[in-house]
Amino acid sequence: MTATLDEQELQGRFEDVIAADQRIEPRDWMPEAYRRTLVRQIAQHAHSEIIGMQPEGNWILRAPSLRRKAILLAKVQDEAGHGMYLYAAAETLGVDRAELTDKLVTGKQKYSSIFNYPALSYADVGVIGWLVDGAAICNQVPLCRCSYGPYARAMIRICKEESFHQRQGYELLLAMVNGTDAQREMVQESTNRFWWPSLMMFGPPDADSPNTSQSMAWGIKRHTNDELRQRFVDMTVPQAEALGITLPDPGLAWNEERGHYDFSEPDWTELQAVISGSGPCNAQRIAHRKRAHDEGEWVREAAAAYARKQESRR
Amino acid sequence: MTEYTAEGGHGAVPTEGVPTGSGTTKGSWPLYEVFVRGKRGLNHVHVGSIHAADAEMALHNARDLYTRRNEGVSIWVVLASDITASSPAEKDPFFAPAGDKVYRHPTFYAIPEEVPHL
Numbered sequence: 304m305t306a307t308l309d310e311q312e313l314q315g316r317f318e319d320v321i322a323a324d325q326r327i328e329p330r331d332w333m334p335e336a337y338r339r340t341l342v343r344q345i346a347q348h349a350h351s352e353i354i355g356m357q358p359e360g361n362w363i364l365r366a367p368s369l370r371r372k373a374i375l376l377a378k379v380q381d382e383a384g385h386g387m388y389l390y391a392a393a394e395t396l397g398v399d400r401a402e403l404t405d406k407l408v409t410g411k412q413k414y415s416s417i418f419n420y421p422a423l424s425y426a427d428v429g430v431i432g433w434l435v436d437g438a439a440i441c442n443q444v445p446l447c448r449c450s451y452g453p454y455a456r457a458m459i460r461i462c463k464e465e466s467f468h469q470r471q472g473y474e475l476l477l478a479m480v481n482g483t484d485a486q487r488e489m490v491q492e493s494t495n496r497f498w499w500p501s502l503m504m505f506g507p508p509d510a511d512s513p514n515t516s517q518s519m520a521w522g523i524k525r526h527t528n529d530e531l532r533q534r535f536v537d538m539t540v541p542q543a544e545a546l547g548i549t550l551p552d553p554g555l556a557w558n559e560e561r562g563h564y565d566f567s568e569p570d571w572t573e574l575q576a577v578i579s580g581s582g583p584c585n586a587q588r589i590a591h592r593k594r595a596h597d598e599g600e601w602v603r604e605a606a607a608a609y610a611r612k613q614e615s616r617r
Numbered sequence: 618m619t620e621y622t623a624e625g626g627h628g629a630v631p632t633e634g635v636p637t638g639s640g641t642t643k644g645s646w647p648l649y650e651v652f653v654r655g656k657r658g659l660n661h662v663h664v665g666s667i668h669a670a671d672a673e674m675a676l677h678n679a680r681d682l683y684t685r686r687n688e689g690v691s692i693w694v695v696l697a698s699d700i701t702a703s704s705p706a707e708k709d710p711f712f713a714p715a716g717d718k719v720y721r722h723p724t725f726y727a728i729p730e731e732v733p734h735l
């Protein structure tokens with residue numbers, strides 16, 4: 304009897320903190336479902352950052368100049384850092400990073416659909432920075448106010464760095480559209496491939512996303528999928544115009560009445576397919592991650608053995 | 618059909634049937650908490666944590682992770698298991714002794730307005 308009352312009181316305090324727009328901290332009592340939702344979200348977010356290194360990492364050794372190579376290297380290194388910030392945040396919820404990595408390489412936890420598309424040309428490096436990191440910024444900025452303190456703080460660090468990612472991508476595209484016809488064509492072709500997958504980054508339409516409302520009530524999610532998608536389209540259209548390229552949607556038009564751009568419905572069956580494993584690169588991405596992890600095993604063991612030896616000599 | 622939505626930074630991931638971990642550690646490197654002094658004159662501030670085999674590696678990795686853009690001039694790393702903390706609740710009786718001592722604040726004392734420099 305007293306146990307239930309205690310539980311109710313704890314629940315009440317938790318809800319008061321959320322209602323006052325304050326932050327829940329690691330050792331606070333929290334509902335089990337809240338904790339699980341956060342572990343799932345933060346872990347899969349971290350996996351996305353880590354897997355997200357692969358499409359662009361593929362181009363580091365083939366960068367067209369030392370300047371572009373240094374920039375791309377720094378950007379990919381940032382993504383590794385984002386993964387680490389997020390694993391650290393997930394660990395405050397009582398999970399272990401090694402276990403999360405294990406769940407990633409065994410396919411029990413996923414990463415974002417967008418990284419299952421290949422980067423086929425150097426224009427893709429620019430378009431990924433512009434559209435993919437741009438869409439990530441739309442998703443991530445509201446997470447800086449997430450109700451869970453460690454996640455919100457990690458997101459503040461990440462968002463500061465994402466701005467560099469988007470701007471370096473756009474600058475690369477500006478250089479290309481001011482180059483030759485062939486370069487302009489590369490930018491257009493890359494944009495055509497990444498536009499729809501970028502819109503899909505915001506998830507299915509609100510009507511098909513029943514978990515969203517609980518996450519919003521908990522202050523984990525601040526805007527719905529459709530709100531963020533609209534915001535992204537509105538921000539991106541003038542940027543495409545400035546590049547002198549078109550976005551591959553005949554339905555795209557300014558709607559005076561709504562004060563927003565209208566746009567066509569993405570192909571949700573494609574998103575379904577890519578998420579459930581049939582995207583162009585799903586198997587390759589996990590195989591690569593697993594290989595890197597396995598090949599690092601002896602390094603992790605050697606470092607631990609060295610640490611033990613040093614410790615015993617003290 | 619698996620439920621999926623835009624969660625986290627890069628969007629659509631599944632939300633159902635995703636195991637969230639048992640919390641068991643698999644003998645991985647220990648966890649260090651990281652504190653960074655942003656610049657001279659400021660306190661070290663907690664910025665996050667990092668796994669490392671030993672303290673020296675923790676310092677190097679913390680530098681690479683938390684100060685890639687000159688965010689720090691000094692780093693402390695502390696084994697997470699060595700930290701002793703108060704209980705987290707805001708209404709914690711641990712902090713009650715400070716609650717009723719209003720006379721510790723300058724605003725407790727009424728001073729006539731014409732008295733200068735007080």
Ligand SMILES: [Fe+2]
Pocket residue numbers: 352381382385461626
């Ligand atoms: Fe990132």
Ligand SMILES: [Fe+2]
Pocket residue numbers: 382436439465468
């Ligand atoms: Fe990024």
